[in-house]
Amino acid sequence: MTAARRPPTMSPPPASPATPPTDLPWTVAALYQFRPVEDPAALRDTLLTLARSLDLCGTLLIAPEGINGTVAGSSESITALHDTLISLGFTRMEYKESGAPTRPFRRLKVRLKQEIVTLGVPVEPREQVGTYLTPQEWNALLAQDDVIVVDTRNRYEVKAGTFQGAVDPGLDAFREFPAWVDEHLKGAEGKKIAMFCTGGIRCEKSTSLLLQKGFRDVYHLQGGILRYLEDVPPEESRWEGECFVFDGRVTVGHGLMPGSGEMCHSCGWPLTAEEVGSPAFERGVSCPQCVDRTTDAQKAAFRDRQRMYDGLCP
Structure with a gap:
């Protein structure tokens, strides 16, 4: 390939x-x-x-x-x-x-928007992208020893789950990805690079970026994690954890069934059961990640917002 x-x-x-x-x-x-x-x-x-x-x-x-x-x-x-x-x-x-x-x-x-997903540097995903892989082809590629697998999502998404052996760039925003490539993939232009994201859109731009920079063997998971979790049975899966989604379900699992995730609606971080049980957690207001980063006035506003949301979505 x-x-x-x-x-x-x-x-x-x-x-x-x-x-x-x-x-x-x-x-x-x-x-x-x-x-x-x-x-x-x-x-x-x-x-x-x-x-x-x-x-x-x-x-x-x-x-x-x-x-x-x-x-x-x-x-x-x-x-x-x-x-x-x-x-x-x-x-x-x-x-x-x-x-x-x-x-x-x-x-x-x-x-x-200026971009439908913000990379911050010009690329041409309509004309130059990596090789699309079906979920089954993705499993076969990940079984090889000479592949660098890169999770192109933000670090709070990776926290909920990722593929076995994937590199987490530790991104807070997708626009940080080009700088990460320059720093961490320098010299890897001749290696196989496999990238994935939630639905595939970030990898369209990621693979276009790498090809533009001279990488040759660049692959991405067609349809992203969502298609993988729908198509691949758990017993054949190389996925660990759940997939963070940007809605009230917080996470989904195999078969795209709603997962067990809880999200802090103040800072957006997915939370473990232990974090939800922390005294710092107040639904819609704070969690251990952000409790010390907001003022009492902001927390009061978040409480009002949560009460409004609870009224709309019982």
């Missing part, structure tokens, strides 16, 4: 809407596509109006380079959104549905 330039016509095939793995009442759709958007503001207005009419919650990001987001609603509403995006030309989306037992987002946000 060798990484190669990939013209836009060789994008991964579009995913059709799939029935969530359970009969949970909320359907969660994670989606993205790198595709030129001539008028991002007009697309934002169209999707905001549609999402409001469908009573969706979650976030959609629109930029000149494409669309990215995770949204939730009824199964019918999510299907309507999917069909509309297809009609608007997003026919090559990386798209994944899963289920949630309760409302997974507090509100709806449809925003304009």
